[in-house]
Amino acid sequence: MAVAVGASSAGLKRVLVLERHPRLGGILNQCIHVGFGLRYFKEELTGTEYAARYKKLFQQAGVEVKTSSFVHKISDRKQVTFVCPEGELFVSADHIVLATGCRERTREMLTIPGTRPAGIFTAGLAQEMVNIHGILPGKNVVVIGSGDIGLIMARRMVLEGAKVQAVLEILDHLSGLVRNKIQCLDDFGIPLYLQHETLEIIGKDRVEAIRYRDNTTGKENVMACDTLLFSVGLIPERDLLIDAGIEPGDGIHVAGNADYVHDLADWVTKDGEKLGRSLRSGNA
Amino acid sequence: METRVEKKPKTKRKTEKPLDRDKAKRYTCIVCPACCDLETDGTDVNGARCPKGEAFARQEMIAPLRVITTTVRYETPKGARMLPVKTSCPVPLALIPAVMKQIKALSLSEIPDIGTRLTTGSSAEPVEWVVTGELV
Numbered sequence: 001m002a003v004a005v006g007a008s009s010a011g012l013k014r015v016l017v018l019e020r021h022p023r024l025g026g027i028l029n030q031c032i033h034v035g036f037g038l039r040y041f042k043e044e045l046t047g048t049e050y051a052a053r054y055k056k057l058f059q060q061a062g063v064e065v066k067t068s069s070f071v072h073k074i075s076d077r078k079q080v081t082f083v084c085p086e087g088e089l090f091v092s093a094d095h096i097v098l099a100t101g102c103r104e105r106t107r108e109m110l111t112i113p114g115t116r117p118a119g120i121f122t123a124g125l126a127q128e129m130v131n132i133h134g135i136l137p138g139k140n141v142v143v144i145g146s147g148d149i150g151l152i153m154a155r156r157m158v159l160e161g162a163k164v165q166a167v168l169e170i171l172d173h174l175s176g177l178v179r180n181k182i183q184c185l186d187d188f189g190i191p192l193y194l195q196h197e198t199l200e201i202i203g204k205d206r207v208e209a210i211r212y213r214d215n216t217t218g219k220e221n222v223m224a225c226d227t228l229l230f231s232v233g234l235i236p237e238r239d240l241l242i243d244a245g246i247e248p249g250d251g252i253h254v255a256g257n258a259d260y261v262h263d264l265a266d267w268v269t270k271d272g273e274k275l276g277r278s279l280r281s282g283n284a
Numbered sequence: 285m286e287t288r289v290e291k292k293p294k295t296k297r298k299t300e301k302p303l304d305r306d307k308a309k310r311y312t313c314i315v316c317p318a319c320c321d322l323e324t325d326g327t328d329v330n331g332a333r334c335p336k337g338e339a340f341a342r343q344e345m346i347a348p349l350r351v352i353t354t355t356v357r358y359e360t361p362k363g364a365r366m367l368p369v370k371t372s373c374p375v376p377l378a379l380i381p382a383v384m385k386q387i388k389a390l391s392l393s394e395i396p397d398i399g400t401r402l403t404t405g406s407s408a409e410p411v412e413w414v415v416t417g418e419l420v
Contacts, residue, residue, distance in 0.1 A: 032368035032416065033353045038316050046353055048368045048417030052398050134357055134364045159354055159384055179314035183350060187377055264317060 001025075001058045002269040003097045003255050006276020008061040015063045016091060018082055020070040024058070025051030026101055027124070028265065030131045033152050035179075039266035050265060074244045077251055095279050098241065099255040099272065102234035104149075107201075110232060114201030117208075123149040123231040127156065136160050138227025142210060143167040144198050148176035148263075150231020155184035157229075164188070165225055168196040168212055175233075177263065201228065234261045253279070301328040311344050313337040349374035352383060356402075358392050358419060367392070368417040372401060375411065383411050395419050 001024060004015045023029065028036070031047025038044050041053060058065075066084060073081040079092050104122040121129075121137050127149060129135045139162045143150045146169040154164045167185060172195050174181055185192055199220065200211040209224045236258045241248070248254045255275050256268040304325035313320040315336045322331045324341040332338045343349055351374050355366035375383055386404035395418075396402070402413040 029417070032355060032370075034351050034370060035317075046368060046370055046416040049398070052417065131355055131366055131368065134355065134366045159352070159380070177317055178312055178319040179317060182312055182314050187348070187350065 001054055001099075002272025003099055003253075003276040003279075004063040004065075005054075005058055005061045006273035007279045008063055008276070009273075010277040010280035012276075012280045016093070017063055017065040018069045018071050018080070018091075019065065019067045022068050024055055024065065024067065030124075030128045031152075031265075032131050033156075036265050039264060040269050041266075047265070054269065071240060074240050074246070074252075077246060093251075095251050095253060097253045097255050097275065097279075098238060098258050100237040100240070100258045102257045102261060103237050104230070105233040105235055107228070107230050110230075112198050112201060114211075115203055117201070117203035117206050119203070119207035119227045120201065121227070121229055123147065123153045123229045126153050126229050130156055130160060136162060137229075138207075138225075139163060140225045141165065141227045141229060142223060142225040143229045143231060144210075145169060145230055145232035146171075146175045146181070146192060146194075147231035147233060148180050150229060151176045151180040151184040153229055153231070154190050155188055158188045158190070162227075164190050165223055166191045166193055168198055169194050170197050170215070171195070175231075236260065300330050303328055303330065309345060311341050313340055315340050348377040350377050350380065351375075352380055352387075353416070354384065354387055356387060356390055356392060358395060365419045367395070367415060367419055369402065369413045370416050372412040372414045386411060387413065 001017065004017050007015050028047040028051035034044050034046050036045045036047050036050040069082045069084040071080055071082040074096060079090055080096060081088065081090050104124045106122055107120050119138055126137045129137050141157050141162050141164045143154050143164065146167050150167060154167055157164050167190060169175065169192065181192060195215040197213050197215055198210055199213055201207060202209040202211060207226055207228055209222050210228065211220060211222050213220045238254065238258060246252060253275060255272045262268045303323060307325040308323055311322045313322050313332065318333060320331050320333050320337050322329055322337060322341040324345055326342060326345050329338040329341045332341065351371050353370040355368050358365045358367055390402065390404055396415045398415055398418050400415040402415065403410050404413065405411040
């Protein structure tokens with residue numbers, strides 16, 4: 001949305017936004033917690049409020065938008081193929097901007113040995129289950145990794161009645177923002193164990209426990225749990241470019257978290273608008 | 285790769301005030317992502333880059349206040365939908381479990397618009413909520 005607003009404000013006439021979901025806003029729609037907008041709107045908002053407020057700016061810009069439209073191919077550096085309720089369509093453009101955000105790093109990308117039982121989620125998936133679908137992923141939770149989404153979800157799970165045993169972080173420092181550790185872990189008495197490495201996931205049908213090691217002492221231990229949430233980093237989503245075998249530049253642009261992982265949504269918006277404006281002046 | 289560093293606020297840290305050492309406590313400010321290190325004895329505050337941070341430290345010493353964000357379940361023929369809400373003002377940390385019970389017991393007869401205010405709790409101690417999102 002931000003790129004389109006920026007491009008439109010700079011006088012670019014024909015802008016089309018393709019969104020795979022039925023509604024705009026992306027991951028903000030599942031971020032019901034506060035902490036958004038202090039830098040952009042100068043007011044503390046929830047992610048959902050931030051999305052709703054920005055959507056108003058977007059609508060004022062009068063940009064054309066197609067929701068439920070899944071882009072699956074970019075070809076010849078200018079043609080985009082997408083699937084929507086009307087079928088498979090093509091569109092050509094002088095500039096193509098990927099504002100595809102990030103994916104979460106998963107358990108499979110970490111080489112943690114053990115079985116593959118049910119009860120293993122990324123923190124963002126758990127967030128969607130709880131906040132959008134109203135499903136609690138489990139009752140006795142261990143969070144692996146101390147990224148912001150993991151911290152936010154630790155609190156969210158406690159509020160929804162689950163027990164969160166601990167947050168295990170392999171590094172010697174917190175990955176997320178300090179304010180999130182305070183208001184999500186300290187407020188609810190959830191311990192953060194730094195330099196703790198997860199060694200094995202135990203369980204046949206459902207997660208039963210994890211084996212972990214305190215790397216400061218070398219001591220191993222087992223913690224019983226029925227659910228694991230992974231918050232171990234985000235990866236910019238650029239599969240469309242990788243599939244097409246093309247690099248950004250020459251009419252292909254990458255915006256926001258697809259460019260690099262930002263710590264605040266406000267910076268994503270500002271960067272997006274900046275990129276949008278540059279498309280008109282032809283600097284990009 | 286560009287990385288953005290949190291901009292240094294324009295206001296400089298004020299000179300250290302002498303604190304009552306018997307009462308002094310340290311906090312990390314959670315008002316904004318700058319996360320200032322604060323120290324206060326309940327009257328004077330050191331380390332804050334803004335007045336909001338000073339107020340936060342004083343309040344934290346008396347009783348920590350937090351905005352609660354959660355969802356209200358709305359049943360539809362197609363299944364449950366979750367409506368995001370937040371408390372209209374911060375509530376005492378200690379009351380969070382009780383306040384969560386109240387909002388979980390709330391049932392909606394119709395879908396409110398974003399910004400609508402809802403009330404739970406007793407008339408003597410009401411808790412006000414604001415709808416922060418829309419149902420799809």
